[in-house]
Amino acid sequence: MQHETSAHNEVAEEIVDEFVEVETDLPVTTGYRIANQVAAALAVLIGAWMAWSALELGLVAPNGTPGAGVFPLAIGTLFGVLGLAWFVLASLGRLDRSADTQFPDRAGIRRILITAVATGVFLWALLWIGYLLAMALYTLALLVLVGDRKWWSSAIIAAVFSAGSYYAFTVGLNLSLPRSAFAFISQFGI
Structure with missing residues (x-):
């Protein structure tokens, strides 16, 4: 009976480990922070470029409906705002550095x-x-x-x-x- 209980506990622990994120002790180094800041700044620049390029497509079509630039403008703006948020998080050292954040x-x-x-x-x-x-x-x-x-x-x-x-x-x-x-x-x- 005791063997059966320990087997159930092991299975329960495996299930919990599978669904609960395990904390790692990898430090957020200066190099890691700077790499994220550079990547985030590039994201902001790309978002700004996308939004600026979208304005050239036109926001209003001749028939008064939304123009071809509306969707790219929204995507570019969102991309830039997310890049800015990423930059702030990197600057504050709030990024998670778990084992899956390896360089590709x-x-x-x-x-x-x-x-x-x-x-x-x-x-x-x-x-x-x-x-x-x-x-x-x-x-x-x-x-x-x-x-x-x-x-x-x-x-x-x-x-x-x-x-x-x-x-x-x-x-x-x-x-x-x-x-x-x-x-x-x-x-x-x-």
């Missing part, structure tokens, strides 16, 4: 860089090739290069996602999205 390995850094570059190219491409093509290419790039998916299934997913999101924004939310600056593309309504 080589493959992780590659995925981060690909995502950052693809996002920058996507934002630039919006003005030239329009939302539909830019979103399809962006989604395809992330699925193939970051997600290591097959290109043909990624192409199908990217086409369906970009068309679905375009329809949701233009018809469902009655928002105008950027169209291509090139006449040979924009003649197809893209």
Whole structure:
């Protein structure tokens, strides 16, 4: 009977350990704080750039509905505000430094860089090739290069996602999205 009780206690302890965060004694070093401050400052700058770029897209469409820049402005502002909060937390030394806050390995850094570059190219491409093509290419790039998916299934997913999101924004939310600056593309309504 006592053996059965100790077995139940061990199982209960395992369940508690699985769901309760275990505190670690890793110190928040100056280097860790500075690295977070630099990353947070970059987030604030990227958010400001996104918000500024969104203003160029226009906040009001010619028909009086919200323009193509409304959503990017909201995302850029949110990104900047979160970056600012991150900076404050880093400056106060309030960031958790648990064992899972390790620097990413080589493959992780590659995925981060690909995502950052693809996002920058996507934002630039919006003005030239329009939302539909830019979103399809962006989604395809992330699925193939970051997600290591097959290109043909990624192409199908990217086409369906970009068309679905375009329809949701233009018809469902009655928002105008950027169209291509090139006449040979924009003649197809893209």
